[in-house]
Amino acid sequence: MRPDRYNFAEAEPHWQKIWEEKQIFRAGTRASAPKYYVLEMFPYPSGRLHMGHVRNYSMGDVIARFMRARGYDVLHPMGWDAFGLPAENAAAQTGAHPAKWTYANIAAMRAQLKTLGLSLDWSREIATCDPEYYKHQQGLFLDFLRAGIVDRKKSKVNWDPVDMTVLANEQVIDGRGWRSGALVEQRELTQWFLRITCYSEELLTALETLERWPEKVRLMQRNWIGRSEGVLARFALASPFGDTREIEVFTTRADTLFGAKFLALAPDHPLAKAIAAQNPDLAAFCEDCRRGGTSAEAIETAEKQGFDTGLRVVHPFDPDWTLPVYVANFILMDYGTGAIFGCPAHDQRDLDFANKYGLGATVVVCPEGVNPADLTIADAAFDGEGRLINSQFLDGMTVEQAKNEVANRLETTALFNAPQGARKVNFKLRDWGVSRQRYWGCPIPIIHCESCGAVPVPNEDLPVKLPEDVTFDQPGNPLDRHPTWKHVACPSCGAPSRRETDTMDTFVDSSWYYARFTDPHNMAEPASAPALQRWLPVDQYIGGIEHAILHLLYSRFFARAMRDSGHATAAEPFAGLFTQGMVVHETYKGPDGAWLSPAAVRIETGDGGRRAFQIDGGAAVEIGPIEKMSKSKKNTVDPDEIVASYGADTARLFVLSDSPPDRDVIWSDEGAQGAWRFIQRLWRITGELGRVAAPAGTLAPDAVGPQALALRQVTHRTIAQVSENIERLRFNSAIARIREFVNDLTTALDAVTEAGVNADLAYAFREAADSLARLTAPMTPHVAEACWADLGHDGLVAEADWPVADPALVAQDMISLPVQVNGKKRAEILVPHDADEETIRKESLGQDAVVRAMEGKPLKKFILVPKRIVNVVV
RNA sequence: GCCCCUGUGGCGGAAUUGGUAGACGCGCUCGACUCAAAAUCGAGUGCCGCAAGGCGUGCUGGUUCGACUCCGGCCAGGGGCACCA
Numbered sequence: 001m002r003p004d005r006y007n008f009a010e011a012e013p014h015w016q017k018i019w020e021e022k023q024i025f026r027a028g029t030r031a032s033a034p035k036y037y038v039l040e041m042f043p044y045p046s047g048r049l050h051m052g053h054v055r056n057y058s059m060g061d062v063i064a065r066f067m068r069a070r071g072y073d074v075l076h077p078m079g080w081d082a083f084g085l086p087a088e089n090a091a092a093q094t095g096a097h098p099a100k101w102t103y104a105n106i107a108a109m110r111a112q113l114k115t116l117g118l119s120l121d122w123s124r125e126i127a128t129c130d131p132e133y134y135k136h137q138q139g140l141f142l143d144f145l146r147a148g149i150v151d152r153k154k155s156k157v158n159w160d161p162v163d164m165t166v167l168a169n170e171q172v173i174d175g176r177g178w179r180s181g182a183l184v185e186q187r188e189l190t191q192w193f194l195r196i197t198c199y200s201e202e203l204l205t206a207l208e209t210l211e212r213w214p215e216k217v218r219l220m221q222r223n224w225i226g227r228s229e230g231v232l233a234r235f236a237l238a239s240p241f242g243d244t245r246e247i248e249v250f251t252t253r254a255d256t257l258f259g260a261k262f263l264a265l266a267p268d269h270p271l272a273k274a275i276a277a278q279n280p281d282l283a284a285f286c287e288d289c290r291r292g293g294t295s296a297e298a299i300e301t302a303e304k305q306g307f308d309t310g311l312r313v314v315h316p317f318d319p320d321w322t323l324p325v326y327v328a329n330f331i332l333m334d335y336g337t338g339a340i341f342g343c344p345a346h347d348q349r350d351l352d353f354a355n356k357y358g359l360g361a362t363v364v365v366c367p368e369g370v371n372p373a374d375l376t377i378a379d380a381a382f383d384g385e386g387r388l389i390n391s392q393f394l395d396g397m398t399v400e401q402a403k404n405e406v407a408n409r410l411e412t413t414a415l416f417n418a419p420q421g422a423r424k425v426n427f428k429l430r431d432w433g434v435s436r437q438r439y440w441g442c443p444i445p446i447i448h449c450e451s452c453g454a455v456p457v458p459n460e461d462l463p464v465k466l467p468e469d470v471t472f473d474q475p476g477n478p479l480d481r482h483p484t485w486k487h488v489a490c491p492s493c494g495a496p497s498r499r500e501t502d503t504m505d506t507f508v509d510s511s512w513y514y515a516r517f518t519d520p521h522n523m524a525e526p527a528s529a530p531a532l533q534r535w536l537p538v539d540q541y542i543g544g545i546e547h548a549i550l551h552l553l554y555s556r557f558f559a560r561a562m563r564d565s566g567h568a569t570a571a572e573p574f575a576g577l578f579t580q581g582m583v584v585h586e587t588y589k590g591p592d593g594a595w596l597s598p599a600a601v602r603i604e605t606g607d608g609g610r611r612a613f614q615i616d617g618g619a620a621v622e623i624g625p626i627e628k629m630s631k632s633k634k635n636t637v638d639p640d641e642i643v644a645s646y647g648a649d650t651a652r653l654f655v656l657s658d659s660p661p662d663r664d665v666i667w668s669d670e671g672a673q674g675a676w677r678f679i680q681r682l683w684r685i686t687g688e689l690g691r692v693a694a695p696a697g698t699l700a701p702d703a704v705g706p707q708a709l710a711l712r713q714v715t716h717r718t719i720a721q722v723s724e725n726i727e728r729l730r731f732n733s734a735i736a737r738i739r740e741f742v743n744d745l746t747t748a749l750d751a752v753t754e755a756g757v758n759a760d761l762a763y764a765f766r767e768a769a770d771s772l773a774r775l776t777a778p779m780t781p782h783v784a785e786a787c788w789a790d791l792g793h794d795g796l797v798a799e800a801d802w803p804v805a806d807p808a809l810v811a812q813d814m815i816s817l818p819v820q821v822n823g824k825k826r827a828e829i830l831v832p833h834d835a836d837e838e839t840i841r842k843e844s845l846g847q848d849a850v851v852r853a854m855e856g857k858p859l860k861k862f863i864l865v866p867k868r869i870v871n872v873v874v
Numbered sequence: 875g876c877c878c879c880u881g882u883g884g885c886g887g888a889a890u891u892g893g894u895a896g897a898c899g900c901g902c903u904c905g906a907c908u909c910a911a912a913a914u915c916g917a918g919u920g921c922c923g924c925a926a927g928g929c930g931u932g933c934u935g936g937u938u939c940g941a942c943u944c945c946g947g948c949c950a951g952g953g954g955c956a957c958c959a
Contacts, residue, residue: 008932044959084959129887168957183898216878220954223877279944296955302877330875333955349875429956436957487906507958548878582953630954641918657899658886666886670900677913678899684914736898742923748914818894823940825894852890863939868895873939 006683008647015785025119027075036072038063042541043077049112049639051583055655065778069802075517077517078120082129084506087440093471116648124520128509135463136526138445142456143565146766151775155595159187164475166437186290191435196557200427212576226428228252231407233421235313238623250336255402256343258391259364264328266338272327289329303352305329351381357680359818364391412687439478441503449490449497511558511749529568541574581664589622597632650782654757657735686787689769694762696792701760706761715768771803819844820871821853844870
C-alpha cells in the first residue's frame with residue numbers, strides 16, 4: 001500500500017543503507033569514463049555540524065550526483081582538518097587529551113554527516129592528525145628542504161609573558177593576552193619558512209588561467225601578492241651614524257621626490273635599532289611600537305606616531321637640501337626596505353604624519369586643468385594623475401614620465417661609488433612562516449645538532465609521532481616540556497641532539513589534502529603518480545569566501561612546490577572554485593538582555609509585523625539583526641534537530657533553494673516548512689502521475705496529440721533549464737524551475753481527471769514523472785528514490801542517467817515580443833519565432849497602445865532586437 | 875587604515891549578462907474541504923490611483939533608442955588583512 005504521506009524518518013535511513021550496500025558512490029569504478037573531482041573544503045572537527053556545513057556539502061553533493069548521472073567517474077571524498085588550537089584549548093579547560101577529544105568529535109560529526117545522505121566515498125576518509133597522513137607531510141617538508149623551498153629565519157610573534165606562549169592574532173585583544181590579560185610583546189623567534197615568495201610572479205600570472213574562479217577571489221589574490229614596480233633610492237646621511245652613511249628606501253612614487261618632507265624608518269630597521277641602543281628615549285618609543293600586536297590591522301589603525309632621530313639625509317638631486325629622519329610606527333620592516341621617504345601632498349598616511357609633526361606639504365603633481373596656484377592640501381592628499389610642478393627638471397611631465405626620469409637619473413648618478421638608485425619590482429607577499437610553538441600539529445621533522453646544525457630526520461624514521469603523555473596544565477609548549485621526547489641522537493654524527501619542538505601551521509595540513517584524497521591509503525608516498533594524474537586538478541572546489549586568500553594561495557603554492565620537488569601534481573590544484581555564502585539567522589534578546597536561542601522563541605505575525613515571545617513564560621522578545629550563526633549570540637539552528645523533525649531532504653532543499661549559493665542564506669523556520677511541504681508535494685504528485693502514466697519503459701508513441709505535445713514541451717524545457725542551472729551552480733534557480741514544473745503538472749493532471757488518458761498522453765505523463773524524479777535526485781535524493789521506486793523502476797535513481805532535453809521540444813514556435821515607445825513598454829505582440837522584420841513592424845505599429853503613445857509624431861527609428869524586444873523611437 | 879563584495883515588493887530572491895523588473899518560494903487576504911483544527915486545494919498580492927495612467931531595483935549625476943545591469947560621486951551592511959580554521 002502506498003502511504004499518503006511520505007515518511008522521511010523511515011525512508012531516509014532505508015535508502016542510505018541501500019546506497020552503502022551497493023557502494024555506488026565509490027570513485028574509480030568507471031575507469032573508461034571521464035573523471036570529475038568535486039571537493040568541498042573539509043571541516044574542522046569542532047564536534048557539531050552546523051548549517052554552514054549542511055549548505056556547503058549539499059552543494060557539492062548536487063554536483064557529484066549530477067555529474068555521476070551524466071556518466072562521469074566522480075571523486076567526492078570527505079576528511080577532517082583535525083589539527084589546531086581548539087583541541088588544545090579544550091585540553092586546558094577539561095583535561096581531555098587533544099587526540100581523544102578530536103577523534104570523538106570526528107565520530108560525532110561523521111554520524112551527523114551520514115544522516116544527510118551525501119554521496120561521499122567514505123572509503124577515502126582521512127584525518128590530518130593521523131600519523132599516516134602527517135608522515136607524508138613531513139616527507140614533503142623534507143623534499144621541499146632539499147629543493148631549496150624551505151628557509152630558516154627570524155620573525156616576530158605575539159608573546160604572552162605570563163602564559164609564556166605565542167598568541168594568535170585573534171588571541172590578542174586590545175593588546176592583551178586573551179587568557180592572562182598581560183600586555184602582549186613582540187618577540188623575535190627563529191622559525192621555519194616556506195619560500196612562497198620564489199613563486200610570487202608565477203602565482204600572480206597564473207591567476208589569468210583560472211577562468212572558473214570568481215573574479216573577486218582572483219582580484220583579492222592579486223592584491224595580496226601585491227606586485228609593484230618602483231625604485232630603490234639611496235639617501236646619504238648628512239653626517240654618518242657609526243658605520244652607517246646612507247638609508248635605502250623603496251618607493252612606487254619616485255615622481256614625487258621633490259615633494260619629500262621626511263624619511264621614516266620601521267621601528268625594527270637596523271639603523272633605528274642602532275640609534276636606539278644609544279638613545280633611551282628612542283628605545284622606549286620602539287618598545288612602545290612593539291606592543292599592540294603584529295597584525296597589519298593593528299599597525300595601520302593605530303594613531304600615527306613618530307620619533308625624530310635628529311639625523312638628516314641629503315636629497316638625491318639637491319646637495320643643499322636635507323630632510324629629517326623619523327622612526328614611525330606605521331612603517332613595516334617586512335615591506336620594501338623598511339624605510340620610506342614621505343611625500344605628504346600625495347600620500348594620505350604621509351600627510352597625517354606630516355600634519356601631526358608640522359612637516360608641511362609641497363604639491364608636486366597638479367591635475368590637468370587646475371591652476372597650480374589654486375591647489376592646496378589640507379587634510380586630503382591627492383594621489384591622482386596630473387603634471388609635475390615645483391620639481392625642477394620634472395616640471396611638465398606626466399606622473400609616468402617623471403617616474404621614468406627619476407629612475408634613469410638615480411641609475412646614472414653615483415653615491416659612494418655605486419648607482420644612487422635602481423628600478424625594482426617589489427611584492428607585498430611574504431614568506432610563509434610555518435613554525436608553531438604548539439602540541440597539536442604536525443611535528444617538523446628536524447633534529448638540531450650542536451655540530452651538524454639542523455639535520456633532517458631520515459625518511460625511514462618518519463613519521464615523527466607526537467608523544468601521547470603530555471599535559472596542558474602549565475604554560476608553554478608541551479613538546480618542549482616533555483621529559484624525553486626531544487632528546488635524540490643526531491642522525492648524522494650520533495651526538496646527543498634535540499628535536500625541533502615546533503609543529504607546523506595547520507594551513508600546511510590543508511594545502512595538500514586534496515592530493516591525498518586521490519590515493520588516501522598509500523603507505524609509500526603522498527599519492528601515486530597515476531592517481532594524481534587521473535584525478536587532478538579538482539574540477540570543482542567549494543568553500544567559504546573567508547578562505548579566498550590564505551588557504552587557496554597556500555594550496556596553489558604547495559602544488560608548485562610539490563611539482564618542483566618531484567611529485568606529479570598539477571600546478572593549479574583547483575580548476576573551478578565556488579565560494580558559497582554563510583548561513584545567518586535573526587538574533588533574539590530576552591527582557592533581561594540575554595541572548596535567546598531560536599528554539600526558545602515563538603514568532604507571531606500579525607498586523608503589527610513580526611513579534612517574538614519567549615516560549616517559557618511568554619515575555620516579549622526583541623528581534624535583533626540577522627547575523628552569522630554563532631554560539632555567543634545563540635542564533636544557531638542544530639542540523640540534527642532539523643533532520644529529526646523535517647528530514648535531511650528538507651534541510652538540503654531549504655539551504656539550496658532560498659538564496660543564490662554565493663550569498664548568505666537566512667535560516668527561517670517558515671522557509672524550512674515550505675521546503676518540507678514541497679517534498680510532500682513531490683510524493684503526492686508522483687502518486688497521481690503514476691495513476692495516469694504509461695508503465696515504466698513504454699516507448700514513445702508515433703502520433704502525439706496537442707495535449708501530450710504541450711506536456712512534453714514543458715518537460716523538456718524544464719530538463720534544459722534545470723540542467724543549465726545546475727551547470728552554472730544556480731541551485732536556487734534550478735529548484736524554482738522544478739517547482740514551476742510541478743505547478744504545470746498539477747494543471748495538466750486537473751485537465752485529465754474527467755476525460756481519460758490516451759496512449760500519447762499516458763506516455764507524456766510517464767516521461768514527466770520519470771524526469772521529475774531524476775531532476776530532483778541531486779537535491780533531495782531520498783524522496784527521489786522513493787518516487788522512482790513508486791513509479792515502478794527496479795534500479796536506483798542514484799544510478800539512473802540524467803534526462804536529455806530534445807531540442808525540437810524545447811524550441812518555441814510563437815514568441816511574445818514587448819513593444820516599447822521611446823523605451824517605455826506599451827504593448828506586447830505574439831509572432832512566429834521566425835517572423836521577418838516587416839511583419840513585426842506592421843504588427844507593432846498597428847497596436848492601439850502604440851499608436852496612442854506615439855501621439856501622431858513621426859517615426860524616427862525602429863529598433864528590433866531579434867527574439868527580444870521592439871523599440872519605436874519618435 | 876588597506877583590499878574585496880553586497881544593496882531589487884512586507885520577506886528570501888529571479889531577470890538568458892544592455893532589451894517585458896518582481897519568475898519561484900515565504901508571508902498575508904479571500905474562498906473550498908472540515909463539527910472544528912491541522913493538512914491540502916483554488917484565487918489574489920510592488921506602490922499610488924475608481925480608471926486611464928503614473929511611480930518604482932540604496933542615494934545622486936552621467937552614457938544609451940533602452941540601465942537592476944555600464945561609468946563618476948556618496949550612503950549603508952558584510953568578508954579578509956599573514957598564528958582562528
